[in-house]
Amino acid sequence: MPKTYTKNTMKQAIEGKLRRHFSREPGEASKEQIYEACALVIRDTLADHMIETQNQVEQNKERQVHYLCMEFLVGRSLRNNAYNLGLLGPMRDALADMGVDLSDLFEEEADPGLGNGGLGRLAACYMDGMATIGVRATGYSIRYEHGIFKQKIVDGEQVELPDSWLETGAVWQIPAMDDVREVRIGGNVNTYWNDEGKLVVEHTDYTPVLATPYDMPISGYKTDNVSTLRLWEASSPIPLDMSLFSRGEYLKAVEKHAMAEVISMILYPEDNHIEGQSLRLKQQYFLVSATIQDICAKHKAQYGTLENFARKHILHINDTHPVLVIPELMRILMDGENMGWDKAWNIVSQCVAYTNHTVMPEALECWPIELMQSLMPRVMMIVNEINERFCKELWNYYPGDFNRISKMAIVSDGVVRMAHLAIAGSFSVNGVSELHSDILKEKVFHDFYHISPAKFRNVTNGIAHRRWLCEANPELTGLITELIGDGFITHPSELQVLRTFGEDKKVLDRLAEIKRHNKERLAAYIKEHNGIEVNLGSIFDVQVKRLHEYKRQMLNILHILYLYNKIKDDPSAEFVPRTYIFGSKAAPGYVVAKRTVSLINSIANKINNDPDVGDKLKVVFIEDYKVSLAEMIMPAAEVSEQISIAGKEASGTGNMKFMMNGALTIGTMDGANVEICQAVGEENIFIFGMNAKEAENLAEGGTYSPMSIYNSNPGLRRVLDQMRDGFGDGKKYDSLVKMLLQGNGGPADKFMSLADFDSYVKAQERVSQMYLRPENWNYMSLMNIANSGRFASDRSIAEYAKNIWKVHTDFAY
DSSP states (O other): OOOOOOHHHHHHHHHHHHHHHHOOOTTTOOHHHHHHHHHHHHHHHHHHHHHHHHHHHHHHTOOEEEEEOSOOOOOOSHHHHHHHTTOHHHHHHHHHHTTOOHHHHHTTSOOOOSOOSHHHHHHHHHHHHHHHHTOOEEEEEEOOSSOSOEEEEETTEEEEEOOOTHHHHGGGOEEOGGGOEEEEESOEEEEEEOTTSOEEEEEESOEEEEEEEEEEEEEOTTSSOEEEEEEEEEEOOSOOOHHHHHTTOHHHHHHHHHHHHGGGTSSSOOOSSHHHHHHHHHHHHHHHHHHHHHHHHHHHHHHSOSTTHHHHEEEEEESSTTTTHHHHHHHIIIIITOOOHHHHHHHHHHHEEEEOOOOOGGGSOEEEHHHHHHHOHHHHHHHHHHHHHHHHHHHHHSTTOHHHHHHHOSEETTEEEHHHHHHHHOSEEEESSHHHHHHIIIIITHHHHHHOGGGEEEOOOOBOHIIIIIITOHHHHHHHHHHHOSGGGTOGGGGGGGGGGTTOHHHHHHHHHHHHHHHHHHHHHHHHHHOOOOOTTSEEEEEESOOOGGGTHHHHHHHHHHHHHHHHHOTTSOOOOEEEEEEOOOOTTOHHHHHHHHHHHHHHHHHHTOTTTTTSEEEEEESSOOHHHHHHHHHHOSEEEEOOOTTSOOOOSHHHHHHHTTOEEEEOSOTTHHHHHHHHOGGGSEEOSOOHHHHHHHHHHTOOOHHHHHHHOHHHHHHHHHHHHOOSSSOOOHHHHHHHHTOSSSOTTTTOTTTTHHHHHHHHHHHHHHHTSHHHHHHHHHHHHHTOGGGBHHHHHHHIIIIIIOOOOSOOO
16 A cells, blocks of 8 residues: 655655665755655655556456647646645655755756647646546656757847756656567568468568657546556667777767657757658657557557457547557557458547647648658558548548548648548547537538537546646635635535625635735746836736737737837826736747747837836746746736637637636637636626637638728827837837738738737726726636636546546546
8 A cells, every 4th residue: 555654754754765865864965855855755655556556457457548649748746746645744844844945845846848838738637637536547748858948038039948857857757668669760661461361561671769668657636546647768779880989980870879869859849841840750650659559568468459459448649749549550450460451440440539729720730741651651551541441431421522522631732631630530529618619510620520420529628726726826725725615626616606705805805815925926036037026016917828829929019019108108197007927938940939029028128117117017028938937927817818819729728727816817709718708707707809700701701901900090000110110129020010911921910919909908998997996806806716617627537538438437527
């Protein structure tokens, strides 16, 4: 049985780790060594739970969920695991006896560089949810050595640095050297039928890459069930060429090692050149091949056959990145198990489920046929066969409609369409919000939906409320517990009981006091790291998320300049103070996004140093946005900017985290904002702008003219002219203005920030007016918290388990 701890036994365990691993007594150890000792104590407990969970799965022969995603943005592990295991108290007390503050120790841990944005954070939340509600699950990704990148702002510009997170993150990973797999890249394939009538496949001249697994145990809340995140590291099995090394040809001697190891070096290498495309595709196949080989080998060891594979396993692919599971599993079943096509396809199509996360055409991956052929020749043969059979099936539904079938084909126009492959080979396709799922059915995948309507489902995203509320905002959690008990920690729907306190002034005042304390903490961080002193009486208006044009940081920027001009025109006029807080990483090759980072910093420098403005308006760009910073920012936020152009955001999860911490949403009717509005009521959210249908009609109607808006709106024209001319730091942003007004090789103002500008201004005015009425504002805040339970990941996972995976859970909803 896993060990439990008191203060004294915890202290003994930590001291024991310090002695055995570092030869140090507590008084001699560094904070980093004490952190690692604590992590090892927690990891030992998790490992015991993990072994018990694995043994139960094998003994009970339960169906398992295998969740494949290119990124898992798990955040720091020490606090989260200690909290879930009920060990925070003993650890805090033990360390206090040793003269160490546990809160300071948390800062020793780097955020794991295993993700970028919402996709990876969602995957991490789901691992927490699966562990907590009893789903037997394993996540699979790559052990990126340097992650996405460490963001540094130098002279207002984003600079990308390596993120060496493994220096403190490796302690949470348990190497599984018995499960090393070989992935074959490139080479040639020859097939023939032998005398027994069996297909023989010969794969020669390939490059072998070893996939070594490292397992991260993911704790559930107060449960013995543990999920495992298996991370694959790439290396070469080819020995070092000593003859080349001896001749001084050092680079050639290690070339093959370097080419293998680069696969697991960086998350999302740039793919605007062929080398980047090749590396990304290698990463995807490396993840998929290692994972499927691993699952199949263990299954066969237990059952002696793969014929019952679909009854025991669900392969859930989170977006299209891991869709090569479909042809790779076909390859193993046919080439390794001598199954015929129909039997193999029946197994594959009954165990693969696909979650789509985007309606953006550029994000629906397509890979050149030649590239796939060169990197995975056997897989490409299978993809071609899947495509041929799929197109024959389409002919039965759309006889003679060559154009439609060509558009639906998996292989067409020189590319392989990964989303189409996912739909063809999956038994379930789901969107991640009601609006998003409707758009998939009605627009993006309408022809597929027409053929297989029962395949399409919706599961609205959810967040790990224990991390994002209980851990990130302990003071608010304490108030909620005092008011309604702690049942909401495992049954988040119980937060609804908070609605009964909407007229309780003492409760609303305490809610405001808690928000003030969280603002003070964030303000101190901003003062230390940005050198900016913000007004605690101002509205903390926050937009932190991946930087992309459709998320419309630009609309926020335009409004900030609009407010700045109002202050400049009449410095003595009444003004509700604002602190605008941005946090975001721009993809290194995304020129517009990087230019937008620079623009925000130019504006911040201008506004924050203008004596006419004072503390009425501040702009802050928080460097290197990550999970640990989000855990500080979201409890302090008062306004949550969710202002994407309607119809483009699949769901969003930041909107849910802000809501749960009492921030009020200003947003369009996009993604999960629609369901948040339904949950809280229109009176407790600030909705503006076009809806999805209106935005679509304007975009497709060919009548949208940003230049006409520019000419007819003096305030907006002034703002755009200021951007064109720059803000006194030697930088001009005429390229961004041109993109908005004329387009740069594409439609002007593609995401229609100018079209929604007036509506956004009016909504922000409503925000300011409501902020002047604290009791009403605090009531709205409480209603958001009270209605946030439906957006917990426990509910999302329970829906997946019941409606898609058909596995047991311990969760009732």
